[in-house]
Amino acid sequence: MQRQRKVNLLRSLQRSWQVAACVAMVGAIGTPVALADSSEENIRHCPDSNWCYYDRAQDRAWRYSPLGQINTDNVRDLRPAWIFQPGDVRQGLHGTPLVIDGHMYLATNPSTVWRLNAATGEREWIYIPEMDAAIISRSFFSHTRGLAIGDGRVYMGRADGHMVALDERTGEVIWDVQLVDSSKETAGISGAGVFVSSDLFVIGQNGGEYPVEGKIFGIDPKDGSLKWTFYTTGRGDEAALATWGGDTWKWGGGGSWQPGTVDYANNQIIMGTGNPNPDYDYCGSDCRDVNSDAIRPGDNLYTSSTVALDLDTGKLNWYFQEAPSDPYDYDAAPGEYVMLDDNGRSVVLHPGKNGFNHVHDSKTGQPLNVYADMKNQNWTSGFNLETGQWENMLWPIAGEKTLVCPAIDGGHSWNHGTYSPETGLFYRTVQEWCMWLTVAPKGGADYITAGSEVRTTEPFAQAYMAAEWIGTDPPGQSSHAFITARDPISGDLAWERRYDIIPHSALLSTGGGLLFNATQDGWVEAIDAADGSLLWKFNNGSGHNGGIVSYDVGGTQYIGVVSGQGSYVGYAVNALNLDKLINLKDSAAIVAFSLK
Known part of the structure; x- marks a missing residue:
């Protein structure tokens, strides 16, 4: 029954996306306000009052705001300041808004962009692209998880494979280029990109669930022209192609659907790649x-990997594969590359879907520590730093029902954690759940959860996953989660906070000593970052599947919370908690809080 509910859900979503085609519209709604300063200098060195990038600062990815007007002493006085509802609810809200000089930029599903007054929630303009309804209806990924801004332009990757730059003041289209042939590949663009400089913008396509060649693009932000392409399945790289049987790399999936982090010191961007296609194999x-x-x-290679790419050429500097021949769908594409200093050595931390935290030398990629953040993973006994190998991997046998932990949606999901320089701790939501996986035998099976039974590329690519997966509880337990507070490099645990229902928002730490989280049953929480104690909470009336940001307008600090039930991970959480999350429907809103 659970599998059938998922299939029905996908079909229902596809039917809803066919109801009407989008109409291109750019409209000024509120009173015009001054131009925000999104110069390269201000984006690279984000002012304290702003939120300039998906993880706030593209060279750190800390999700930390230095603002401290709201703090552990007065957070109990936090109250809603305004609420914005986009009206069109399609799988809720997934992304993280950006805030530049009092203006909030928000992406809503499938590929709409809004500018709001960040102090009042007043609508200033909206961009609704005209897209082929057939492409949108058949894609599993007709949603957005964010946008980027820089040099007066708002950059939006669309579900139909187009990349557009909008005038940040008016919302008018400056340029529009097609990066992905979504009419053929079905895959498109769903993640936020990275404004690296006035000369480079980097973004990847989704695609692990489709038999396509996944790509990461380096483009000129001034006109959208292509500067370089990195192929995540190895095109042009003999070492990578040698890790694929025959020409299977041509349909190998991969892609990259969340933004990377810029390592300016080493002239590279560090990103995660998607899973190989099909998601599961019978071998x-x-x-x-x-x-x-x-x-x-x-x-x-280079699927389910961390890759460091040269900013000038897009060439590979180093890689680390987090699941060789990935038999579980533990791709690294959720991103989250946290740059840290370890006694003068630059290191990068990546929480993987595989339930481990990976610490690398940022210049060379050398693994320095790989430690389990999840308690119930069973796919490996761990990573051996001396041999460079994952040991005792679990290999599901085709046709046999196998318990695999974590579930397909990972021990860490695509909503990111946060690092606080005040406490020196990294905070992360860890999902404790499993799946019953039955891989289809050679030739396919009629029990697969989603997609086609065999590879299908004509007349367009169809999702190809080749297994049935059913979410389930860890042995002897119910599904649950922890927020862990750890030394990010050693992995030493300072404290943890348990949740009986897995929360699925991004986390935020602030200069006021606070950690913010939002839960699937509606609560926004302010937690003492030092010890994990709960200081304040407010119920938004819906689940949360997006980011939490902090910013300042006119001397007032705000906490902006993306609220809205609706994402595949959110649906999976709901399916395991039907007795607790009763009649929870898709919704979409931004709720901003300030002190009363």
């Missing part, structure tokens, strides 16, 4: 052998 323990009988034999 079992033989999968890593390129000569095995399989759909995609071999390790399948």
